Amino acid sequence: MSTEISAAAQALQRAMSVTRLLDCGMDYADAIALHARTARGEPWDAAAEALAEAQFARAAQAEQAGHRVTARDAQEKAIACLLFAQMAFNDDTPRKRQLYARLSAATRRLAGLSELPVERVELPFNGAQLIGWLVRPAARPARGTVIVFGGQSGWGMAYWPIARQLAARGLATLLAEGPGQGETRLGQRIPVGGDLAAAHRGFGDRVAAAPSLGRGGIWGNSVGGLWAASTAASDPRIAACCVNGALAAPSLLPFRTFVEQAAAMLGSADLDAVAANFVRMRFDARRDRIACPLLVIHGGADPLIQLSDQQPFLDAARPESATLKVWDDGEHTIYNHAAERTAFVCDWFADCLKPAD
Template identity: 65%
Template structure:
């Protein structure tokens, strides 16, 4: 890397602060160790990978002893470690691919231990497949299902803690890896130059095809909030939409990480091409109307998203049930209010999807 080691470490710690690590399910001791060891000069990806391996061993030992709850908890902590290990690389180099492969294998193992409550999903799209992970509640019949996804770097099982919160409220969750994300990009070769609404509607097709999953909702985080809003505007099956920290009209921001991640999602480093694709995907309230209940979340301390960036979503609401919730000291996607944010939004979805599914 062109930066000094200390510069790289500072960049990683800014992009992946302690609040974000914990929000995505990293064990607190692992998060502390990751910051301490990388501050002392160790490589971010190597430390996070080593922490993951320790958690995987703990999970396997617990499973062998018949301690299924402990095994699942340790496996979940390992997933978070691996998630942040691969996040050290913006471009799809062999190291990122290898780390993501470990993440996928560990997630498959968690599915095997879940007794049918967690399963891998692959859906045909654009001569390839979209990938996701379905997490079911304890009951056979879900009160509804929320399609949850991130933006440029938080994908799939990054939102497993959210899925668990939704499950406690009787809701299923489909953790989507949309175009430009996770395996859908790394292994299936689908980038963000496709029809994004059509892609996310394929996940809605899956939810609608299973009567045990109930009515669908959609929850997009970061740049994913844009795709959630645009999909809700064209897919009448969606019964509730949450935009968390979204940009209605994304542009290339003056951060190297943002630019590199945007390029990787599109499969090019040509900034003019990236900017043009952002314009293509932008949300326009005169065209994109949202009929279902809408919830928009914003953090007042978010360095990436300003109030004017999310106002178009609210301007597009045709439902009287449209809410803006602001945490004045909130970080991007409200990492630092993760527990309250997740509980509040999970309750919001439970109230709306359950009513709809029972009609």
């Protein structure tokens, strides 16, 4: 039997490295098994879904036995498997939609198991709804709330581990799925080409509408970092902003996966339209000024983002309120230092958002 890994499997394993799988909450054994099974030729989505099935079975057995903590942990790990199962498809195929719908249903089930209050958020927008998940700390009220955006392929529950760490510090998290992302795109059919500022402001409105959520911060990862910075520049309610591995001036990078994901976000295969949309989203430090504290984090081994790509965000902030943190060997969005990265940023938000005396 040949042990040669197909080019398709290699591409998926590069895009979803073990460090990324672990960062988003996958069990180590599942992460290793996913790479091993796909190396042997098993389709990525089928292997990841099978691993999810095993974790769902563990969750059900534990819940039936009265072991709710074990049930919750297994449910979390199953959700992470489904998150990566749907990433096998860049285009919005029926299979991708089916997997993501199952992920959303599993998240609803997790809300009944978690010790943290979890609420599905549905915000009216252009005749449809923006979707998110509001995760509160066990002790209310929250000391503040962080809106978390993902990028082109990982959204929402990809940042559940981050939400848990923020909750441990008394902070709530709004796991936002903006236009072109997650269920907002796959279920509500809202692409990234509309009024992004209004959509992102809607998540801020949800935080501001609830005094128990405290002041709002925003944390964006990959292209979500661009949206976080743009929102912080346009919405004075944002009290702190973190940008993690983002292009201030995005363009069509010479990678097939990147191009296909960008097209799917826009809902158009017209690459000229995709490129024009990137131009529309550009952050300009001469125009876009960030008044709140800003944290930019960067990985020196990031194959997609150079530090110079993130410099405009720093240029837009006041020098005394801007912080740059670099991991010299950091991968894209610092997957390979996930625990340290998350602790550093969560502590920073806890300091920035703590209520005034």
